[in-house]
Amino acid sequence: xxxILEYLxxxxxxxxxxxxxxxxxxxxxxxxxxxxxxxSFIGDGLSHVAFGxxxxxxxxxxxxQTVLVLPVTVLxxxxxxxxxxRAKVKGDAMIAMISVSALALGYLLMHLFPVSGNVSGDVxxxxxxxxxxxxxxxxxxxxCAWLSAAVLVLFVLFYHRIFAVTFDEDFSQATGMRADxxxxxxxxxxxxxxxxxxxxxxxxxxxxLVIFPALSAMRLFxxxxxxxxxxxxxxxxxxxLGMAVSILAGTPVGATVVAVDAAAFLVCxxxxxxxxx
Amino acid sequence: xxxxKCENLTLGYEGRPVVTGLNFEVNEGDYVCIVGENGSGKSxxxxxxxxxxxxxxxxxxxxxxxxxxQVGYLPQLTDNQRDFPATVREVVYSGCIAGMxxxxxxxxxEKEIAKNAMERMGILDLAKRSYRDLSGxxxxxxxxxxxxxxxxxxxxxxxxxxxxxxxxxxxxxxAIDRLNAEGVAILMISHDILAATIKASHIxxxxxxxxxxxxxxxxxSRTGREFMAAP
Numbered sequence: 001x002x003x004i005l006e007y008l009x010x011x012x013x014x015x016x017x018x019x020x021x022x023x024x025x026x027x028x029x030x031x032x033x034x035x036x037x038x039x040s041f042i043g044d045g046l047s048h049v050a051f052g053x054x055x056x057x058x059x060x061x062x063x064x065q066t067v068l069v070l071p072v073t074v075l076x077x078x079x080x081x082x083x084x085x086r087a088k089v090k091g092d093a094m095i096a097m098i099s100v101s102a103l104a105l106g107y108l109l110m111h112l113f114p115v116s117g118n119v120s121g122d123v124x125x126x127x128x129x130x131x132x133x134x135x136x137x138x139x140x141x142x143x144c145a146w147l148s149a150a151v152l153v154l155f156v157l158f159y160h161r162i163f164a165v166t167f168d169e170d171f172s173q174a175t176g177m178r179a180d181x182x183x184x185x186x187x188x189x190x191x192x193x194x195x196x197x198x199x200x201x202x203x204x205x206x207x208x209l210v211i212f213p214a215l216s217a218m219r220l221f222x223x224x225x226x227x228x229x230x231x232x233x234x235x236x237x238x239x240x241l242g243m244a245v246s247i248l249a250g251t252p253v254g255a256t257v258v259a260v261d262a263a264a265f266l267v268c269x270x271x272x273x274x275x276x277x
Numbered sequence: 278x279x280x281x282k283c284e285n286l287t288l289g290y291e292g293r294p295v296v297t298g299l300n301f302e303v304n305e306g307d308y309v310c311i312v313g314e315n316g317s318g319k320s321x322x323x324x325x326x327x328x329x330x331x332x333x334x335x336x337x338x339x340x341x342x343x344x345x346x347q348v349g350y351l352p353q354l355t356d357n358q359r360d361f362p363a364t365v366r367e368v369v370y371s372g373c374i375a376g377m378x379x380x381x382x383x384x385x386x387e388k389e390i391a392k393n394a395m396e397r398m399g400i401l402d403l404a405k406r407s408y409r410d411l412s413g414x415x416x417x418x419x420x421x422x423x424x425x426x427x428x429x430x431x432x433x434x435x436x437x438x439x440x441x442x443x444x445x446x447x448x449x450x451x452a453i454d455r456l457n458a459e460g461v462a463i464l465m466i467s468h469d470i471l472a473a474t475i476k477a478s479h480i481x482x483x484x485x486x487x488x489x490x491x492x493x494x495x496x497x498s499r500t501g502r503e504f505m506a507a508p
Contacts, residue, residue, distance in 0.1 A: 036361060157381045164371040167361060168352065174327035175375035175427040176346025222407035223364040 007247055015136045020239045020257070022148035023200050024209060026193045028235030029155050031214035032228050033166050033186055042080055042187070044207040045095035046194045049076040051203035052102030052109075054126050059113035066143065070195050077187035128202040128254050136199065144199075147192050154189065158182070163224050200239075201254030209235065212261035219265075219272030238264050278340035279304050280431050280462055281326060281348075286335035288321045294333060295321055301481050301489040305341065305430060308463045310473035312504065313483035319466045322483070323350075323433055326464075341430065346375045349428025351420050353435050358416075359409060365419050366404045369395055372426030387426075394425040398452060414445025418452060425456075432456065434465040438472075450476065470505055 007013045034040055053072040057065035080095055110123055136144075155162070164172045165182040173179040190210075197206045213235035217227045242257030249256075279302035286299040295318035303309050311319045324330045326337055328345050339345060349372075372394070373387040395401045398418045403411065408419060417437060424432055437453065438446040450472065457463050467473040473480065480495040482488040488500045495501040 160371065160381070160383065161374060163363070163367065164374050167358065167363060167368065167371060168355070170324075170327075170329060170352050171350055171423070172371075172374070173329055174346075174348065174350040174352075175372070177374060218362050222362050222410070224362055224367050227362045 003248065004244060011138075012134050012136065013247070015138070015141045016134055016253075017240065017243060019136060019141055019144045019196075020200050020243050021236050022144055023193070023197045024213075024235040024239035024257075025232055026148050026151040026189075027197055027206075027209040028213035028231045029151070029228065030186065030190050030193055031210040031212075031235075032217070032224075032231050033162055034190065035211055035214040035218070036166050037186075039186075040207065040211050041092065041095055042077070043190055043194060043210040045080060045099040046073055046077055046191055047198070047203040047206040048099035048106075049073055049102040050194050050198055050206075051126055052106035054198065054203070055106035055109040058115050058122075059109045066195065069198075070192065073195050074188050074191040077191035078184060081183050081187045126198075126202060127204045128252060134253070140199070144196055147196055151189050151192060154185065158185065162186070167224075201257055205254045205258045208258040208261055209239075212258075212265050213238070216261075216265045216268035219268040234264055234268075235261070280307075280339070280341050280343050281464070282338045282340060283326075284336045284338065286322075286325070286337065287333045288318055288325050288330070289333050290321075290330075292333070296483055296487070299335070299483075299487060301479075303431065303462055303464050303479075305462055306457070306460055307479055308457050308477045309465070309479045309481055310477035311464070311466045311481045311483065312468075312470055312473055317483040319483055320435060323435055323464075323466060326433060343430055347427070347429040347431075349424035349426075349432040351417070351424045351432065351434045351437055353439065354413075354416065354420075361409055363408045364404070365395070365400060365406055365408055365411070366391070368408050368419050369400075369404075369422045369426060372423035375427045390426050391422075394422040397425065397456070398422040412445065413441050414448055417441065417445075417449055421449075421452065428461065430460070431462040431464065434463065436466050436468060439468065474505070 008017070034043055050069055050073045053069040054065055057068040060068070062068055076098065080098065106126075107123060110119055115122055161172075161177060161182060164177065165179050169179045193210070194206050197209055201209060213231040214227070216234055217230035221227045221230050238260045239257050242260040243253060245251065245260070246253045246256040282302040283299055286296065287294050288296040288299070295316075299322070311322065313319055321330060325332050327348060327350055369391045370383060370387065373383060373390055376390075377383070377387065392401070395404060398421055400415065400418050400422060403415065403419070408416065411419065421437070434453070438449050441449060453463060453465070454476065465477075474492055474496060477492050479490065480488065480492050480501070482495065482500055482504065486500045488495060488498055490498070496505070
């Protein structure tokens with residue numbers, strides 16, 4: 001305990017905890033909708049796009065990578081959703097195509113324009129986010145806080161409409177809601193969260209933050225509101241726990257947080273099975 | 278004036294017509310069943326009335342002060358919803374959103390509407406139960422209550438009894454009858470031609486030949502006799 005308090009006196013640890021909690025909160029809220037709409041793989045696809053964009057930003061020697069990464073990811077989210085049901089290439093194949101292309105292109109770029117002498121180290125860092133959470137600046141934290149606040153406010157304001165669109169898109173549209181706009185809103189928010197979450201867990205592990213809390217909460221609760229709240233609480237608790245463990249044991253932050261999320265899911269699964277949900 | 282009037286309507290996907298030159302109308306208190314073979318465009322017609330697909334040509338006119346977002350809709354159950362974590366109350370309330378304008382949260386009026394709809398469907402005691410734990414018949418009544426929250430004068434039902442057991446089917450038909458007796462017009466896609474001719478005031482037949490008229494006219498017509506005689 002004393003050791004944790006000592007670590008918390010360092011600003012970079014405080015930044016990491018603040019950003020980690022915000023990311024966990026936002027990703028879990030959106031996760032409920034994504035899982036229920038069968039959109040889980042969109043988060044995964046976008047995270048690979050974000051990886052490609054980071055590599056491109058590094059190759060272009062941009063100091064502030066978010067300037068490139070955020071717009072590219074948001075644009076991909078919009079494109080992925082827009083192709084939707086009527087496209088020639090079906091949605092899931094499209095996502096697989098875009099995500100592997102981005103991954104390959106990213107790796108290629110990192111090889112052609114190495115930022116440091118250690119290419120595999122850089123790739124590993126971007127994919128698994130090993131240290132970037134501990135090198136955040138005050139500006140990064142501010143950006144993260146603004147984006148998270150925007151995600152939270154939009155989620156609360158549109159909560160009932162997000163529920164309606166998630167539960168039954170056709171019905172919502174038939175009663176005059178612009179369901180495609182809400183899908184777009186969800187996609188943009190997910191893209192923003194993916195970009196934020198790259199700092200915490202790296203691009204390969206982002207989907208875990210999005211889907212695990214929602215899946216765990218669904219083992220325990222039966223109403224949309226309780227699933228959403230439980231998912232948020234669980235996600236924040238797992239993130240804090242994961243970061244604490246990683247600081248004390250010196251393990252990689254992202255992988256530890258995801259491992260805690262996975263363990264929480266197993267616990268919820270067992271509780272759910274015992275209670276017969 | 279009719280609640281819904283279709284004039285010379287042509288419907289289809291990607292320029293290929295499925296239904297051509299369709300004329301019919303639904304008036305207050307009518308009970309119209311849409312029948313016809315698979316692929317004859319029954320669901321497409323319903324989606325066009327709901328504004329989910331654009332007609333290739335022709336017009337759908339809403340009258341009697343009815344606007345498109347005041348049409349109540351009971352879609353077919355989707356797989357997505359079978360394991361959806363939501364209470365009955367949450368599902369029924371979501372029918373009220375159309376009438377809320379830009380307000381983000383439900384007010385007293387929406388609570389009133391939702392309670393009234395649940396009462397009419399006899400599911401008030403299920404309000405706190407989870408939707409995914411209900412039987413097929415109960416789920417359909419929950420969705421019908423949600424449709425009632427959005428509806429003023431007319432309900433569109435897409436095969437409301439498909440997948441229900443005989444008892445639940447009878448209960449569903451009774452619930453629809455009660456609503457119709459209260460003055461709600463019904464436009465329903467049905468695969469059950471016998472039930473359709475017993476319940477409906479008018480029949481709309483889609484297929485090689487289109488027919489629209491009262492049930493008695495349909496039973497006397499060649500289209501109707503052939504369709505009803507088919508095994």
